[in-house]
Amino acid sequence: xxxxVQKYGGTSVGSIDRIxxxxxxxxxxxxxxxxxxxxxxxxxxVTDKLINLAKELSEEPREREMDVLLSSGExxxxxxxxxxxxxxxxxxxxxxxxxxxxxxxxxxxxxxxESIEPRLLxxxxxxxxxxxxxxxxxxxxDGMIHTLGRGGSDLSAIAVASSVKADLxxxxxxxxxxxxxxxxxxxxxxxxxxxxxxxxxxLASVGTKVMQSxxxxxxxxxxxxxxxxxxLNNNPGTIVTExxxxxxSVVIRGVSIERSQARVTITGIPxxxxxxxxxxxxxxxxxxxxxxxxxxxxxDQLARHSFTMHTSDLGRAxxxxxxxxxxxxxxxxxxxxxxxxxxxxxxxxxxxxxGVAAKMFSALGKAGINIGMISTSExxxxxxVEEDQIEEAARVVHTAFDLDS
Amino acid sequence: xxxxVQKYGGTSVGSIDRIxxxxxxxxxxxxxxxxxxxxxxxxxxVTDKLINLAKELSEEPREREMDVLLSSGExxxxxxxxxxxxxxxxxxxxxxxxxxxxxxxxxxxxxxxESIEPRLLxxxxxxxxxxxxxxxxxxxxDGMIHTLGRGGSDLSAIAVASSVKADLxxxxxxxxxxxxxxxxxxxxxxxxxxxxxxxxxxLASVGTKVMQSxxxxxxxxxxxxxxxxxxLNNNPGTIVTExxxxxxSVVIRGVSIERSQARVTITGIPxxxxxxxxxxxxxxxxxxxxxxxxxxxxxDQLARHSFTMHTSDLGRAxxxxxxxxxxxxxxxxxxxxxxxxxxxxxxxxxxxxxGVAAKMFSALGKAGINIGMISTSExxxxxxVEEDQIEEAARVVHTAFDLDS
Numbered sequence: 153x154x155x156x157v158q159k160y161g162g163t164s165v166g167s168i169d170r171i172x173x174x175x176x177x178x179x180x181x182x183x184x185x186x187x188x189x190x191x192x193x194x195x196x197x198v199t200d201k202l203i204n205l206a207k208e209l210s211e212e213p214r215e216r217e218m219d220v221l222l223s224s225g226e227x228x229x230x231x232x233x234x235x236x237x238x239x240x241x242x243x244x245x246x247x248x249x250x251x252x253x254x255x256x257x258x259x260x261x262x263x264x265x266e267s268i269e270p271r272l273l274x275x276x277x278x279x280x281x282x283x284x285x286x287x288x289x290x291x292x293x294d295g296m297i298h299t300l301g302r303g304g305s306d307l308s309a310i311a312v313a314s315s316v317k318a319d320l321x322x323x324x325x326x327x328x329x330x331x332x333x334x335x336x337x338x339x340x341x342x343x344x345x346x347x348x349x350x351x352x353x354x355l356a357s358v359g360t361k362v363m364q365s366x367x368x369x370x371x372x373x374x375x376x377x378x379x380x381x382x383x384l385n386n387n388p389g390t391i392v393t394e395x396x397x398x399x400x401s402v403v404i405r406g407v408s409i410e411r412s413q414a415r416v417t418i419t420g421i422p423x424x425x426x427x428x429x430x431x432x433x434x435x436x437x438x439x440x441x442x443x444x445x446x447x448x449x450x451x452d453q454l455a456r457h458s459f460t461m462h463t464s465d466l467g468r469a470x471x472x473x474x475x476x477x478x479x480x481x482x483x484x485x486x487x488x489x490x491x492x493x494x495x496x497x498x499x500x501x502x503x504x505x506x507g508v509a510a511k512m513f514s515a516l517g518k519a520g521i522n523i524g525m526i527s528t529s530e531x532x533x534x535x536x537v538e539e540d541q542i543e544e545a546a547r548v549v550h551t552a553f554d555l556d557s
Numbered sequence: 558x559x560x561x562v563q564k565y566g567g568t569s570v571g572s573i574d575r576i577x578x579x580x581x582x583x584x585x586x587x588x589x590x591x592x593x594x595x596x597x598x599x600x601x602x603v604t605d606k607l608i609n610l611a612k613e614l615s616e617e618p619r620e621r622e623m624d625v626l627l628s629s630g631e632x633x634x635x636x637x638x639x640x641x642x643x644x645x646x647x648x649x650x651x652x653x654x655x656x657x658x659x660x661x662x663x664x665x666x667x668x669x670x671e672s673i674e675p676r677l678l679x680x681x682x683x684x685x686x687x688x689x690x691x692x693x694x695x696x697x698x699d700g701m702i703h704t705l706g707r708g709g710s711d712l713s714a715i716a717v718a719s720s721v722k723a724d725l726x727x728x729x730x731x732x733x734x735x736x737x738x739x740x741x742x743x744x745x746x747x748x749x750x751x752x753x754x755x756x757x758x759x760l761a762s763v764g765t766k767v768m769q770s771x772x773x774x775x776x777x778x779x780x781x782x783x784x785x786x787x788x789l790n791n792n793p794g795t796i797v798t799e800x801x802x803x804x805x806s807v808v809i810r811g812v813s814i815e816r817s818q819a820r821v822t823i824t825g826i827p828x829x830x831x832x833x834x835x836x837x838x839x840x841x842x843x844x845x846x847x848x849x850x851x852x853x854x855x856x857d858q859l860a861r862h863s864f865t866m867h868t869s870d871l872g873r874a875x876x877x878x879x880x881x882x883x884x885x886x887x888x889x890x891x892x893x894x895x896x897x898x899x900x901x902x903x904x905x906x907x908x909x910x911x912g913v914a915a916k917m918f919s920a921l922g923k924a925g926i927n928i929g930m931i932s933t934s935e936x937x938x939x940x941x942v943e944e945d946q947i948e949e950a951a952r953v954v955h956t957a958f959d960l961d962s
Contacts, residue, residue: 168610168613168614171614172614202633205573205633205637206636206637206640208573209573209576209577209637209640209641209644210640210641210643210644213640213643213644214639214640214643216650217636217637217639217640217643217650217651218636218640220632220635220636220639220651220653221632221633221636221637221640223632224629224630224632224633224636225629227625227626227628227629227632228607228610228626228629230625231611231622231623231625231626231629232610232611232614232622232626234619234622234625235611235614235615235618235619235622235623235626236614236615238615238618238619238622239614239615239618245621245622246621246622246625248625248702250655250700251700251701272700295655295656295677296656297653
């Protein structure tokens with residue numbers, strides 16, 4: 153008998169029929185003899201409806217009250233799922249974020265989980281009850297309601313799994329697991345049986361939107377092994393876990409791409425201390441999200457800085473940099489390019505295998521794909537290419553690293 | 558500066574526009590320098606929608622989960638009203654039943670308020686905030702959510718007013734106050750400036766559905782003076798308070814009627830101990846709500862028992878009594894009559910004025926209205942009459958006691 157924590161998103165509980173289906177899935181686990189805690193989101197669409205009501209009253213509704221308002225959505229879904237379970241003979245009880253003992257800090261609408269006091273959850277489990285926990289919410293030390301922001305229910309599930317020392321945590325979602333690449337782009341992409349936290353983090357941060365980074369970081373911090381799998385079928389998903397020796401035999405775990413990227417390059421500015429800070433500060437003030445940063449000194453001792461960002465940020469970046477350039481003086485000039493894509497290879501095996509970058513660049517070269525900027529981290533290599541070549545680039549690299557099925 | 562507790566029902570907060578109106582009403586009180594705690598219900602219709610969702614999943618949804626589900630309704634309305642207030646410049650915060658410190662006992666879906674710990678409410682008031690409290694809900698000592706059942710928001714408001722020692726508690730509703738009689742029946746009915754708890758209780762229990770009895774009982778127990786007034790205008794309402802000497806100068810405070818009553822009379826049964834218990838027990842087991850009970854012994858030493866009930870209970874009562882009569886033996890027989898009405902006169906002045914019953918009966922007699930059963934309590938006299946004469950009976954008695962405007 154195992155203790156399983158399952159997380160179901162808003163789509164999975166988006167209608168009365170779907171709630172019934174989730175109840176049946178949980179019943180299957182109970183019939184195998186397992187104990188189940190299900191952490192669930194609000195019914196799909198409910199949160200948006202509530203936001204619209206609030207926006208009718210105020211353009212900028214108080215965040216404290218938005219937390220009170222939105223957390224009611226999960227309170228409804230946990231009650232309904234518990235009712236559905238009891239109806240099919242599974243003794244179930246609901247628990248709000250507060251009742252589950254989820255203590256948060258930080259600000260309203262983007263609370264952080266500080267700790268979990270699972271006293272009540274443990275009491276319910278001791279009574280052999282199935283427990284339905286409201287995801288996405290918790291309370292502060294002094295009893296105020298917090299929501300956890302986007303992806304908060306995943307975070308709740310992982311935190312609950314950690315606090316009750318669950319044997320398994322399953323994130324049930326509308327994807328089948330984590331793939332070596334986006335199957336819509338790379339037909340030969342394979343589902344991974346296993347991936348390390350760090351690899352998923354790097355893949356997530358470059359656009360493989362399986363889970364929010366902070367949920368993966370939380371799982372890594374507390375050593376919670378979890379499985380990403382489909383809520384629509386019973387296929388095995390992808391286990392996300394700590395890295396272990398066997399994982400290193402695979403050089404590259406996966407390939408991901410980002411489209412609609414743009415580049416800004418500043419040239420001809422004197423390389424004095426604090427200058428980068430000045431430039432980046434101006435971009436941050438303008439709320440431009442910078443991704444890659446590449447800087448070097450040209451032979452003329454003048455610095456050359458390049459940044460990438462989403463195309464939609466390009467205009468704002470250019471306006472923000474204008475006054476900075478004027479201030480920097482000299483022959484400073486700015487050059488921009490839109491319509492580029494970014495390709496990343498991720499794998500912890502990279503550390504122990506030399507020549508990974510060479511292999512990647514040579515594969516791209518053979519396919520006639522020019523590389524723009526290059527940026528590397530310990531387990532990731534990213535390059536920019538022309539956007540219209542990004543899909544071909546992904547396929548070429550996927551093949552080069554023997555990822556094809 | 559006064560501290561005012563206001564209660565707004567589901568209709569008053571039934572749409573975004575109405576929530577805005579309530580916010581404006583509260584703002585008016587703030588501008589007069591008063592502090593306000595508003596206790597509100599869920600938006601009209603929301604509770605029914607939630608009940609329907611639950612019923613789709615289960616014919617008999619668990620009451621524990623219904624409490625979790627339904628209490629989300631007020632959680633939404635308190636957040637929305639707080640948002641509306643902040644939008645018009647009134648600093649407001651919401652408080653769930655739990656946050657307001659409302660501790661309940663009893664069973665799910667019909668919790669009883671045990672106590673209120675208004676620590677947080679007092680902190681909010683000390684910060685000069687307007688507080689919006691979720692009515693109809695509380696939590697048990699061990700943190701489970703309870704709803705208070707029908708009329709629960711009135712109860713919440715009165716309990717909150719008591720706990721914070723409010724200067725005034727206003728129950729804002731869709732009636733203008735308490736009248737000497739139903740104005741739809743008695744055109745000359747007047748709004749009462751003042752009524753005692755006991756009088757309102759007697760009027761409420763005979764069908765003047767201004768408030769649920771238990772809210773009035775709670776107010777009486779804790780000495781909370783409150784005003785019943787309209788949420789649609791600013792007319793003064795009716796103050797409900799402890800009785801005082803001046804109130805006794807009025808013999809009858811009001812007249813109320815109930816229609817669709819039926820009578821069951823059992824005759825010819827030997828008058829032995831425990832027999833009444835046997836009869837009433839059988840009716841209780843069949844969930845028949847007995848109203849008036851009149852018993853006497855006829856000259857032949859055989860008892861004669863009459864009961865009134867709602868017409869819809871008559872069939873059930875007859876079936877339930879059949880086996881009991883067989884058991885009692887003798888010449889026991891049962892006689893039933895439907896199509897009767899009940900008229901009640903209520904007033905604490907009755908205690909100090911003799912001849913009240915005589916005056917009532919004589920007024921009815923002059924109008925050619927026959928009296929059936931008679932039942933009296935310390936501050937009430939009730940009689941049954943033919944249902945088609947009940948309205949005329951109310952008007953005649955209203956006039957006889959100088960209640961006409």
